[in-house]
Amino acid sequence: MDKKLRETLRLVWRGLLLEPTAYDEAAADDNPFVEGVFLVVGIGILAGLGMLIGGLLAWATTPDLGQIKRILLEALRNTAWYEVLRADPEALRRFEQSYELGWRFGELLAPSPSQAFLMLLLTPLRLLLSWLWFGLLAHFVARLLGGNGTLGQTMGAAALAAAPQLLLILGLVPGLAVAGIGTWTLLARYVAVRRVHENLSWPRVLVAVVTPPVLLLLIGLIAGLVSIPVLAGWLGGLFA
Amino acid sequence: MNTAAATPSSLRAWLRLALDALTLKPEPYRFMAAEASLRRALLVVLVVGLLLGLGQALVALPTLTRSPAAVVEAALTGFRQGLDTARSSMTGQMTPEMAALFDALDQGLEAFRPYLLELAAVPAPLPSAVGRFLAWLGGWLSQPFALLAKWLGISIWILLFARLLGGRGGLLPYLAASSLSVIPHLLALFAFIPCVGSLLTAAGSIWGLVIQYQAVVITQELSAGRAVAAVLLPYLLLLFLAVIVSVIAVILIIGLIASGAAG
Numbered sequence: 001m002d003k004k005l006r007e008t009l010r011l012v013w014r015g016l017l018l019e020p021t022a023y024d025e026a027a028a029d030d031n032p033f034v035e036g037v038f039l040v041v042g043i044g045i046l047a048g049l050g051m052l053i054g055g056l057l058a059w060a061t062t063p064d065l066g067q068i069k070r071i072l073l074e075a076l077r078n079t080a081w082y083e084v085l086r087a088d089p090e091a092l093r094r095f096e097q098s099y100e101l102g103w104r105f106g107e108l109l110a111p112s113p114s115q116a117f118l119m120l121l122l123t124p125l126r127l128l129l130s131w132l133w134f135g136l137l138a139h140f141v142a143r144l145l146g147g148n149g150t151l152g153q154t155m156g157a158a159a160l161a162a163a164p165q166l167l168l169i170l171g172l173v174p175g176l177a178v179a180g181i182g183t184w185t186l187l188a189r190y191v192a193v194r195r196v197h198e199n200l201s202w203p204r205v206l207v208a209v210v211t212p213p214v215l216l217l218l219i220g221l222i223a224g225l226v227s228i229p230v231l232a233g234w235l236g237g238l239f240a
Numbered sequence: 241m242n243t244a245a246a247t248p249s250s251l252r253a254w255l256r257l258a259l260d261a262l263t264l265k266p267e268p269y270r271f272m273a274a275e276a277s278l279r280r281a282l283l284v285v286l287v288v289g290l291l292l293g294l295g296q297a298l299v300a301l302p303t304l305t306r307s308p309a310a311v312v313e314a315a316l317t318g319f320r321q322g323l324d325t326a327r328s329s330m331t332g333q334m335t336p337e338m339a340a341l342f343d344a345l346d347q348g349l350e351a352f353r354p355y356l357l358e359l360a361a362v363p364a365p366l367p368s369a370v371g372r373f374l375a376w377l378g379g380w381l382s383q384p385f386a387l388l389a390k391w392l393g394i395s396i397w398i399l400l401f402a403r404l405l406g407g408r409g410g411l412l413p414y415l416a417a418s419s420l421s422v423i424p425h426l427l428a429l430f431a432f433i434p435c436v437g438s439l440l441t442a443a444g445s446i447w448g449l450v451i452q453y454q455a456v457v458i459t460q461e462l463s464a465g466r467a468v469a470a471v472l473l474p475y476l477l478l479l480f481l482a483v484i485v486s487v488i489a490v491i492l493i494i495g496l497i498a499s500g501a502a503g
Binding site (some may be wrong): 184 | 277279377379381391393396483
C-alpha cells in the first residue's frame with residue numbers, strides 16, 4: 001500500500017480514537033484545505049460504498065411491494081368493513097386514493113438500486129458541506145471569543161473530526177443501526193477546536209462547537225415552518 | 241495486579257480489570273484514564289455490546305431456519321392461544337358483547353390467514369434465508385452501537401455537570417474511565433428470566449451509575465458530594481424537562497377541550 005495512503009489511514013484511525021496529537025498533525029498540515037477536502041471526500045466515499053452495498057442488499061432481500069399492495073387490498077376487499085364502504089361511492093373513492101398515495105410514499109422510502117447509488121454520491125457531498133459549515137462557523141465563533149488558531153488549522157483539524165463518519169461503512173449490513181456517530185463526531189470536533197484554539201477556556205470551545213449545529217437546527221425549523229403551508233396545499237391538491 | 245503498569249495482554253488480565261472496576265478499586269479507572277486515546281474504552285464497549293447482543297442473537301437463532309410460512313403459523317397460533325387464555329380467564333364475567341368481540345377476532349384471524357400466508361410467500365430477488373440472516377446479523381451487530389450511543393450520550397452530560405461543579409480533568413481521561421460503566425449492563429443478559437430479569441437489568445443500570453461516580457471522582461478530582469451531583473443532575477434535568485413537557489401538554493389538551501365545549 002502507498003506510504004502516504006497508509007499514513008492517512010493511520011491518522012484517520014487516531015482521529016477516530018480522539019487522540020489529541022492526531023488533531024495537532026491535521027492542523028499543522030501545510031495545505032489543510034486541500035488535504036481536508038481529500039480526507040472528507042475519502043471518508044465519504046468509503047462510507048458511501050458501504051451504504052451502497054447495504055442498500056443493494058436491502059433491495060435484494062425486500063419482497064415485491066407491488067404484490068404486497070395487491071394482496072393487502074384483496075384481503076381488505078373481503079372484509080365486512082369494505083362492504084359498508086362500497087355502499088358509499090364517495091368514501092370508497094377517498095379510500096382508494098389514500099391507499100394509492102400511501103403506497104406511493106412507501107415505494108419512495110423502500111430500498112431501491114437508484115436510492116443505493118444516490119447514497120454513494122450524497123454521502124461525500126453531505127460530509128463536505130458539513131465540514132465547510134462547521135469549520136467556517138466554528139472558526140468564526142472561536143475567533144470572536146478570542147481563539148488564536150488560524151482558519152487553515154481549524155479546517156484541517158475539523159476535517160479529521162469527520163473520522164467517526166467512517167463507521168457508516170458498516171451500513172453494508174442491512175438492518176445494522178450505527179448509533180452514536182453524531183455524538184462521537186461532536187466530541188471529535190470539540191477535540192479539534194480545543195487543540196487549534198488552545199488559549200480558549202472549555203466553555204468557549206463548547207460554544208464554538210455547538211453553534212454551527214444549533215444554527216443549522218434553527219434554519220431547519222424555520223424552513224420547516226415556512227414549508228408547512230406549501231406542503232399542506234400540495235397534499236390538499238392531491239386529495240381534491 | 242498493577243493495572244496502571246501495562247495493557248492487559250491476556251483475557252484473564254482483562255477479566256481481573258473488569259472485576260476490580262466492578263468493586264470500585266481505583267486502579268482500573270487510573271489505568272483507563274492514563275491513555276490519551278479511546279482505544280481501550282472502545283474495546284470495552286465493543287466486547288460488552290457484542291456479548292449483550294449475542295444473548296439475543298442466540299435466542300433468535302431458530303428463526304433463521306424457519307420458513308416465513310412457519311413464522312406466520314407460529315404467530316397465528318400464539319395469537320389464538322392468547323385469545324383462548326383471555327376467554328378462559330373471563331369465565332363468568334363474559335358479557336354477550338365481549339363474547340361477540342372474541343368471536344369476531346377469531347373469525348377475522350381465520351379470514352386473514354390465507355392472505356398472511358400469501359404475503360409470507362411474496363418473493364424477493366434473493367432467497368428469503370439471506371434476508372433473515374442479514375436481519376439477524378444486523379440486529380446482533382447493532383448492540384455495540386446502541387451501547388456506545390447510550391454511554392457517550394450520558395457521559396458527555398455527566399462531564400459537563402462535573403466541569404460546571406469545579407471538575408478539572410480532561411475529556412479523554414473521563415471518557416476512558418467512564419467506559420467501565422458499561423460492564424454491569426451485562427446483567428441484562430438475564431433479562432429473559434421472569435421478574436428477576438428486570439430487577440437484574442435495573443441493578444446493572446444503577447451499578448453503572450456508581451461506576452460513573454467513581455470515574456468522576458478519580459478523573460475530575462471532585463468531592464464525593466459534587467461527584468454524586470454530577471452523575472445525578474443529567475437525570476434530574478431530564479425528569480424536570482419531562483415534567484414541564486407533560487404540564488404543557490396537559491394545559492394544551494385542557495384548553496382544546498374547553499374551547500371545543502365552548503364552541
